[in-house]
Amino acid sequence: MEKIELLAPAGSLESLYAAVNSGCDAVYLGGSKFSARAYASNFGEEEMKEAVLYCHLNSVKIYVTINTLIKDKEVREAIEYVNFLQSIGVDGVIVQDLGLAYLIRKNFKDIELHGSTQISIHNGEGAKALNDLGFKRIVLARECTLKEIEYISKDLGIETEIFVHGALCVSYSGQCLMSSMIGGRSGNRGKCAQSCRQNYKLINEKTGEETEGYLLSPKDLAFIENIGEIIESGTASLKIEGRMKRPEYVAGVVSMYRKAIDAYYAGEPFDYDTAMKNLAKLFNREGFSKGYLFKNTGSDMMSFKFPRNTGVVIGEAVSSNEVLLKENIVIGDGIRFGEEGFTISSISVKGKSVEEAYMGDVAKLKEGKFKEGEKIYKTSDVKLLKSYENTFKTQYLKKNPLDIEVYFKIGDKMKLTTSFKGKVFEVYGEEVQTPLKRPLFKENIEENLKKTGNTPFEVNSITFSEYEEGFMAISALNNLRRTLIEKIINWVKIDRGLVEKLDLNRETKNIKELPSLLVIVQNLKQLKGAYEGGARDIAINPFMRGTNIDFSQIPEDLNLYLRLPTIIKEEYRMVSAYIEQNIDKIKGLITSNFGITSEFHNRTSIIFDYKGNLFNKYSIDFLESMVDGVTLSLELNKSELKDVSKGTPLTPYVYIYGKVESMISEYCPIGATFGGKCEVKGCNIACEKGDFVLRDRLKEDFRVKTDKFCRSHIYNSHPLNLIDNIKELKGINISNFRVDFVDEDEDRVHHIVEAILSGDNIEGEGKFTKGQYKRGVE
Known part of the structure; x- marks a missing residue:
């Protein structure tokens, strides 16, 4: 079995370094154009070149998201951008727009075409159709169950990618027009206003019954506990969501999934409980859910009470500024209580100022304005975040080992030989001189060859095919080492060249009445x-x-x-x-x-x-x-x-x-709130017992209807x-x-x-x- 790919998000170069140094097999990122995370930092052309080289030096693949819808006036710019990406060696592009896919298929052979989850492929027949139309990989809808993933990936033999961690949209991706219809900010163009994270009332117009909360706000996904089942499903890639997240988040999530995957392949135990606790410390919305992996569509996958990072409970308030701790805290931690929060600037225990307080302590926090008995949450864990800083502050934390062979003979040019990824490299330096005084000993040569500094390489071993006690200036030796490294780096750089004449011709007009x-x-x-x-x-x-x-x-x-x-x-x-x-x-x-x-x-x-x-x-x-x-x-x-x-x-x-149908969801807010228990989806067909609307904070009503398969359809208010x-x-x-x-x-x-x-x-x-x-x- 080919080992599954762990695919990490990168919203910046720092996040890219964090992902690679934490053990990902591939990264996905957005360029400065046409990315569905328009508010991420994203990568300019020079940064993109640097990202490609960095990834390929570390044997990591790089996929670029061009997953927004493209206007006619933007088409040429978009296809020229793909031309640039394929020329610098990007491994694949993740595309939503069918027109762009059409032109990529016509013009490029060296770059993989991946179908974005925005295309809403959710069944085997659709996956096969898209595969036949030129998509090498399909990013399946998050709503697919494990059984459906296995059927598409293993039984049909289609290369798939699935989300295993991070934010979950309540609507099928690509099927949401709510942000666009309300405020003109299109999720399909990367500018979603996150209408789903707002407070709503669900009202039964027949009875007057109502319920209120963040009724369209799902918890984040976390599939780490199911990593073995997912690997066995046959999917090719496990995708972590989070291009808007900080590098520490990327490092933490990637490292934990890396360890879980490796433990499964090695048949070794893995501490899932600790992993889940640490993942929650990085980000969670009232905990995590398994999404739709096992057909769940109910209220336990939703964060009805709080739509943002909930944090983890650290204790209970015993006074307006004192907390009986269930978890350790340090100065700099982020604290939340209700809708408010602050960063801890001082802690005192029993009247004494401390840097850290521990489980069982009653800690006094200067900024606290708590209600007695209120639960207090930690939303930012300084110690945990600092533990991941080295993954992005040291660019080449992971270095490629080189075994170097040295030829050092008086009267001949010094030669260094090594291999990297199966390719042999040789470089020649200056001629080795007869020493006038002290020769250059083996130990001196070895010491200077190992000074690779801030490069992606480290010297693993040095052997001498020939050695005589000759002399060479240390500066010349250092230049030869740099030449060897530059030669390897230049070989890793891919320059496929631009396609000179792009084909933008169209299909024959064949309009039917x-x-x-x-x-x-x-x-x-x-x-x-x-x-x-x-x-x-x-x-x-x-x-x-x-x-x-x-x-x-x-x-x-x-x-x-x-x-x-x-x-x-x-x-x-x-x-x-x-x-x-x-x-x-x-x-x-x-x-x-x-x-x-x-x-x-x-x-x-x-x-x-x-x-x-x-x-x-x-x-x-x-x-x-x-x-x-x-x-x-x-x-x-x-x-x-x-x-x-x-x-x-x-x-x-x-x-x-x-x-306009603003959303279509596998989750039904009617069944999750007004429903009882039944064999179908646990809702007692509540939707048949009334006429329902979702009312937003502006008192606009959005009609909610259901189909015979218990999916909900939410329609624009007007x-x-x-x-x-x-x-x-x-x-x-x-x-x-x-x-x-x-x-x-x-x-x-x-x-x-x-x-x-x-x-x-x-x-x-x-x-x-x-x-x-x-x-x-x-």
């Missing part, structure tokens, strides 16, 4: 309202809770489409069978699930859904062989819609009305309304439109469809949003 207005409904009452309003091309999601389709009741002049979930996991075969059973009764499918798209694209018409995040014209070209039409990203403004739709090989749809912009959109050659109904009643659906078809608008009939149509996202 599709309905000019497509109406999406969620139940049969809405379908009836849409039909009576004049719509004849209607899609319904048969897998939303409460929806049952009787095909015999569908009017003969209605062209029925099935709108399928983006997320289809263990139920994939059932969904596939349902489509197969009814394929002669439908006009086509609307989906952004790669597995379904791949399976049925030769059988029926397919329109790719907006959750596929099609952001530039090349992303449409990527799908040209698989679909007939596409729904463009809702994060594009008018000008960008014009750019994308120009010359496209597929029919582009623009979403003109509806409450409908997007571009109905009065239809004429304007037609002016930029967009003539296919889409309407989505979520919680509108039959009459409202009828009215809106009728207004669209008659050329009216519905402004003034409620509170609407234009979304990104005017402003766009940064």
Whole structure:
């Protein structure tokens, strides 16, 4: 079995050094452009070159994240950036944007293409489809279970990467539009405002019941206790999240996972309890969770009370500034109580000032303003953090050993020979002279050759193939040692050269005729309202809770489409069978699930859904062989819609009305809070006992609905309304439109469809949003 890769985050050069010196096998980092962690330090071009060399000298691979969506006007800059990365020897790029993937596949052979978790690949069929389309590695959705990981990795033989530690998004990655819709900060562009970490009320509108807390804030993942099972799953890479974290965090987490992995392979015991305690000291949100690895979707994976670093309990307040300690503390530690906190500047025990206080002591902290009996937390452990400082303050903590052979003979040039990574290196120096006084002894030569200083090498052994008692200046000997090291370093540096002529050609235009207005409904009452309003091309999601389709009741002049979930996991075969059973009764499918798209694209018409995040014209070209039409990203403004739709090989749809699906989650806030116990997901089907909304601090209500697979769908508080912009959109050659109904009643659906078809608008009939149509996202 090939040893599994431990993949570490690096948000800065210091974090890179920390990761490598702590034992990672690979690092992932963002460049100064197109990184989904826009607020990390990230790497400029010179820093990137340094990072690549440093990693390769240490036999560590380096992957660069270009995992944001790319606007049309940015495409050339993005592909030129990839050109630079492949030229300097980057091992792989992690990509979300399908257009960029399309161009990478066309232009480069020496750099691996990895599919970002932002593409939301969560089943074997989707992984295989993406693999067939040129992705060497798939970063699986965090929602995949161990069984699903094993099936994709081992049974299908697809190279996968999974997250094993760090922050967990409540929504499937790449499927969250909440930050974008609320404030224009797009998670798909690396600028998420973390709406999920805010306080919400969940309200049952039928009963008036409500609950409040950080209802969308998950705990961080920690899979270290399951390292053996994960290794045996067949996945290729274990990924630690944390490009925004400090170097000490990176060092601590990497070192603990390194030890756990090595212990498993060696068949040796590992102290998981201590590891978990230290991981909690570095960062935790009310502890850790196993996420979805074992199908958990309940409240115990959430940090309802506190969305930030919780810290670890160090004791209980016995007065306003005194704590009975359960853990040691030192000056400089960070302390939290409730929502407040401080850094310890002084400690006194029994009236005496001390640097450190111990378990069992009653410690007086000058800054304390505690309530008696209150739990006190340590959020920053100075001693632990300092123990990791050497990993990034000493650049070459880990050095490569060299065995050097010396040729030192009077009248000949001195020669040094060594090998590194299977390559033999020879360098020649000055001629060895007959000594006038004292010769240069072996001990002198050995002493100076070992002075490798701040380089990535250390001399392991020195042997002499020939030695005579000759003479050479120490400066000349030192120069020869430096020449040898520089020769090795220059060999490690990769210069593949730039691809001189980049191919930005497009697919042949092959537009198929599709309905000019497509109406999406969620139940049969809405379908009836849409039909009576004049719509004849209607899609319904048969897998939303409460929806049952009787095909015999569908009017003969209605062209029925099935709108399928983006997320289809263990139920994939059932969904596939349902489509197969009814394929002669439908006009086509609307989906952004790669597995379904791949399976049925030769059988029926397919329109790719907006959750596929099609952001530039090349992303449409990527799908040209698989679909007939596409729904463009809702994060594009008018000008960008014009750019994308120009010359496209597929029919582009623009979403003109509806409450946008802001999140889709394997976790259900209704079941986790209002639910009881049941055999399915422990929620007693609470979602069927009311109509639910999430209310934010601005008193905006976000509708929460569930599907038949117990996933939750959260919709924007106000409908997007571009109905009065239809004429304007037609002016930029967009003539296919889409309407989505979520919680509108039959009459409202009828009215809106009728207004669209008659050329009216519905402004003034409620509170609407234009979304990104005017402003766009940064």
